[in-house]
Amino acid sequence: MANVLDKIVADKKIELIERKSKRPLESFKHQAIPTNRDFYKALAAPGTQFILECKKASPSKGLIREPFDLAEITRVYKNYASCISVLTDEKYFQGSFDYLEFVRSQVEQPLICKDFFIDEYQIYLARIYGGDAILLMLSVLDDTQYQSLEKVAKSLNMAILTEVSNEAEVHRALALNAQIIGINNRDLRDLSTNLATTEALRKLIPDNKVVISESGIYTHQDVKRLAPLCNGFLIGSSLMAERDLERACRSVILGENKVCGLTRSQDAIAAYESGAVYGGLIFAPKSPRFVDLDCAKQVMQSAPLAYVGVFVNATIADVVNHAQSLKLAAVQLHGQEDAVYINELRPLLPSNCQIWKAQAVKDSLPAPVNGVDRHLYDTHSDTQAGGTGKTFDWAILKETKQPFMLAGGLNPENIQGALYQGAHGLDLNSGVEQSAGKKCPNKLNDAFISIRKY
Template identity: 35%
Template sequence: METILKTILEEKEKEVFRLKESFSKESHKRTVPVRSFYDRCKEAKDMQVIAEFKRSSPSKGEINHSIEPGKQAKIYADAGASMISVLTDKPFFQGEMADLVAVREAVSLPILNKDFIIDPVQIDRAYVYGADVILLIMAALSDEKLKSLNEYAEGLGLEVLVEVHNEEELQRAQVIKPKLIGINNRNLKTFEVTVETTERLAGKVDTAEQVLISESGMSSVEEVKRAWHAGARAILVGETLMKAKNVKETIQSFKQGADSDAC
């Protein structure tokens, strides 16, 4: 996976170069207000579900190419999702910014632009296309780059989800005190996915001020309960929902599966 990440970032550098040639924030205008996912989580009493639209991935291959993003987002919203995550990387995940636009037009929920962000121009694009939250991946960024991109996004009024995979990345991330901390349960070296990662790292997150989000591997109510008891107040669910026969039943079971008195 580290090799895959390196390959993705090399491709992303090329994409950023092309984007700077073709995109200008000044030629676009954001037409919707920025919606806060952080506030939503702090006010909620149950597990918040970030439902992801994802066509494929390097590890899983094709997941579901037949679903339309706007239609799926509406299903997610009606089922009780709290935010929609849209994977917009084209070469490796078969996503595109048009997916985010379709989702924005379909729902009024906060939207996470899930991509490998390494430059402010990508944040500009996410902003004008209607994203409310951007993802910054610690494994892809230096400390200096994390700080500058975080400040740039917050300057536009966007929220930032900082994703970590291990103790070292979490320690680095905490320097900027992000409001949204995502613990990815997928091991970048082995592909193994286990909620134990969330359980192991959660104690180093200030859950009184920060919202802990458990990412990857959420396929059962039992896993959701474990994440909740560890301190997670939101989960990011992609493949499980993209393949679910009954999306509403799955989302509702995840939301209600966590004991609200376990805070």
């Protein structure tokens, strides 16, 4: 990557010669007025902040998002981002200053212009197109260059995200009195990412600095791992690679949470508006939250959740019929279904339908079931499968290495304790109800507010 970085910077110099000849700095410098959007303040606010990035392509991944619909991207990002990053490098990232201008017109958040800054010309250009902050990479700039560019940025009230990727660069950033330090988890030599980079370098940075972790953030577990160390995250490629951007943002920021036992359209709407990714439909006739196919279809039409069908010792034919007719995202098996059952079921399901296996937990974790995509751990009951309203001892979850969902008595009061157990998502049911099968919008909202408090 060092050679790639050298090539990018060399090409950037050529690009700037061409830009300056076509549009001299003197022709637009007077248009650059100080910004009134405070990038630093947005990131220094209490809690974990997110810089979400508009990125079409990259040298390491090639084309990432096609079509690159900025209207769609900004429509989603404005609901989740503290700040928004826009790539403007054309040759290697297929970016554009026009993208920056468009995003500026669509959102109220501060914007960072993401480019390889080596010349004051670029800063003025970034400002007139709507940038409120710039990225200065210490892997690209020496201290004198940095200070020169910093002076111009400050004259325009623009913030600086100072990027570091090793210990030497951290010491330089501190000597330069950088206020916002971005730790790049990507190894510039081989393009690999390692979140341990943030863990190692953060120890060198005083607490009065704003610290952002960049690159390699793919899951909510990644976020929860590093959130205690950082003020926030810059996330781009992992979001841009996902077709369903709304779901991708929810998954990484809130987790892949499910509201189960949906029986009414208004409850599905409330679950979606609160921030859920999944909606659970229970097809077990003995459950007080049982729905038939017609009711399930009505619920599904009301909100664009990914729907999971819950079955208890149902026939394989019945499970397959529901999965196919409802286009379920997953089937959740809540009975005594074993590996033989699962192996027979798997090839009959649509290829994009996952199998989740719910397992009742009493004093220890049951042995994992082979052949499933995800386990769901729920509180053991002698009388019912799920929906007990009771929790189990979460400490035993440390034993598992399997992807899992956590269920069992989760409610707005205890959900904070559930957030750091390593689950891919939380499964909410009776703890957010006013009565069996009827969700309480206020409890749902309170639960997801608690989920976002980190």
